[in-house]
Amino acid sequence: MTKSELVEKIVESNSVLTRKESELVVNLVFDAMSAALKKGEKVEIRGFGSFTIRERGPREARNPKSGEVVRIPAKRTPFFKTGKDLRERVNTLD
């Protein structure tokens, strides 16, 4: 399901909402989460999961083509931990 399909599904489930409003809501949800992560804040969505920022230290790697050593600087990366409820719901093998 893509973002636009999600927008459509919300319009179908909520009779008073226009497509434009639904799109605005979906964009605001993800923009708000992105903005918080950008500030280094944790995002916690009860029943869904939480997003945190993990620090990755600098490392040395090799360019596979030339064999040259390349320094890779420290990075921050978003990490998602699935909430307990959702983890159990997803794991229903059928």
Next chain:
Amino acid sequence: MTKADIVEKIYEKVGFSKKESAELVELVFDIIKDTLESGDKIKIAGFGNFVVKEKADRRGRNPQTGDEIIIAARRILTFKPSQVLKASINDK
């Protein structure tokens, strides 16, 4: 940040009541959860993809006792952040 902060943003920017804003945020996550539960993935351009992956049985060890155990097949949810999100987080 929690769901309440997202609700507040929607209340400020869209002009729905607090109650309506809260219901909408709940609806967004409910649809996402139902979709993932059905095994389908969620792709949000500019944010990332949530994908359900099938894990096969594997052998593991109880780290405390050293006993070998079978870890049963299961389905797990993974999140792959988009390039846009990763870049924005590293841009200071």
